[in-house]
Amino acid sequence: MSIPPLVRPRPVHRAGDLLSAYLPGSFYFSSARGALLADGVHSWVRPGSGARVMAAAEALEAAATAGVAEPVVAGAVRFRPEGESGLFVPSVVRRSGAPAAVRAPEAEPGTAWTVTPRPEPARYADGVRRALELIRDGELRKVVLARSLELTAEAPVWVPALLARLVRADPAAYAFAVDVTAPGDWAPRTLVGASPELLVSRRGATVVANPLAGSAPRSGDDAVDRERIARLRDSAKDLGEHAHTATQVAEVLGRFCVDLDVPERPEVIGTPTMWHLSTRITGRLKDPADPACSSLGLAEALHPTPAVCGVPGPRALGAIADLEPEERGYFAGLVGWTGLDGDGEWAVTIRSAEVCDRTVRLSAGAGIVAGSDPDAELAETGAKFRTLLRALGLEDVA
Numbered sequence: 001m002s003i004p005p006l007v008r009p010r011p012v013h014r015a016g017d018l019l020s021a022y023l024p025g026s027f028y029f030s031s032a033r034g035a036l037l038a039d040g041v042h043s044w045v046r047p048g049s050g051a052r053v054m055a056a057a058e059a060l061e062a063a064a065t066a067g068v069a070e071p072v073v074a075g076a077v078r079f080r081p082e083g084e085s086g087l088f089v090p091s092v093v094r095r096s097g098a099p100a101a102v103r104a105p106e107a108e109p110g111t112a113w114t115v116t117p118r119p120e121p122a123r124y125a126d127g128v129r130r131a132l133e134l135i136r137d138g139e140l141r142k143v144v145l146a147r148s149l150e151l152t153a154e155a156p157v158w159v160p161a162l163l164a165r166l167v168r169a170d171p172a173a174y175a176f177a178v179d180v181t182a183p184g185d186w187a188p189r190t191l192v193g194a195s196p197e198l199l200v201s202r203r204g205a206t207v208v209a210n211p212l213a214g215s216a217p218r219s220g221d222d223a224v225d226r227e228r229i230a231r232l233r234d235s236a237k238d239l240g241e242h243a244h245t246a247t248q249v250a251e252v253l254g255r256f257c258v259d260l261d262v263p264e265r266p267e268v269i270g271t272p273t274m275w276h277l278s279t280r281i282t283g284r285l286k287d288p289a290d291p292a293c294s295s296l297g298l299a300e301a302l303h304p305t306p307a308v309c310g311v312p313g314p315r316a317l318g319a320i321a322d323l324e325p326e327e328r329g330y331f332a333g334l335v336g337w338t339g340l341d342g343d344g345e346w347a348v349t350i351r352s353a354e355v356c357d358r359t360v361r362l363s364a365g366a367g368i369v370a371g372s373d374p375d376a377e378l379a380e381t382g383a384k385f386r387t388l389l390r391a392l393g394l395e396d397v398a
C-alpha cells in the first residue's frame, strides 16, 4: 500500500499581516491589485554589458531552476535610468489581496522636526522662471522641476509605522518601501511612499498604463473641490500639460500592442491630498513571450515619461540637471515587481521620501509648460508633500 505524500497547504496571508511583517530591509509593494512582501536576496540583477530587462529575465530563469518558488524580480530604479538599480530576486515572497481597511497606528504626536527646504522656495521659483525662458526660446515644451524638504527628527524614524500610515491613508495607492542603502550610508536607507501613478501593469497579454499630469490640491471642502475639479477639467494649460504625457505613453505602448485604447479626454482622479488629470490606457500585447514585453521591459521603455521628465525628453533631462541643485536619486523613478511569466506592476516613485536614521528627504515636482506661474508651481509641490507630511504627523510646513 503506498502512503500518499504529505501535502502542506500554502499559507493564505491577509494584507494587514504582510504590512505588520514588514521590517526595514524587506521589500513591500501594494496596490488595488494586491500586496507583496519580499524578504532576503536570492540574487541581484546585474546587467553587465546587456540590458537590464534581459538580465532580469535570466535572473528569473536561474532562480526558478534553483528552486525558488514563483520567483519575481522586485525593487526600484532611479530617475536616471543609466544609474545603478536596486533590482533583485528575493528568496521568499508572500502575497495577499489588496489592503482594504488596514489598521495602523496614528502618527506619533510631539516629534520635534527640523525642516530644511532644498532649494529655498525662492530659488525653486527662479528655476521655474528659467524653465519658462527655455520654453519661450523653443528649447523645450515641458519640463518637470522638483524640490525637496529635508526633515530631521530627534530620534530614528521607524519606517514600518510610516509605511502603515501611508497605506491606511490611501489603501488604493501604489504603496512601497524598498531598501536603497548605498555605500557610505551609516544606517539603512529606505525609499517609502504612496504613489497615485501606475507606470504600467501587465496581466497575461493585457497592459494598462495610467499617466497623470495636470494637478490641483484637494481642499477638503466639497464645494471648493467641485470648483477645482471643474477648473482642472477645463484648463487649457493643464490639458496641454497632460496631453504631452498621455501622447508619449500611448506612442510607446503602441509599439508593443494591438488594440490600444486611449480615451480622448482625461478624467479627474483624487487622492487624499490632490486632484489629477488622468488617462487610463489599455492594450493587448502583440508578443507576450518577448522579454521586452515583460512588465519590466514595458516600464523601462516608458521611463521616464513626461509626467516626471519633459518634452523633448533628452532636452528636459539636461534642463533638470541644470536647474535642480540635487540629484533625484530614486525619486521619480520606478518601483514594483515582475514575474517569470512577465506579469507585474510598476509605479512611478512620486509622493515618496528617502528615510535614513533621523532624516527624511521628501521630494515633489510639478510640470512646467507655457503659461505656468512660478508661485502656483511652488504651491503645487508644497501640496504634493502633504502625502508624506501627514503620515509623519506634520502638515503644511512647505
Ligand SMILES: C=C(O[C@@H]1C=C(C(=O)O)C=C[C@H]1O)C(=O)O
Binding pocket: 144, 197, 211, 212, 213, 214, 215, 276, 307, 308, 332, 350, 351, 363, 364, 365, 366, 367, 368, 384
Ligand atoms: C512629479 C510629481 O507628480 C507628477 C506631476 C504632475 C503634474 O505636474 O501635474 C502630476 C502627477 C505626477 O505625474 C510629484 O508628485 O512629485
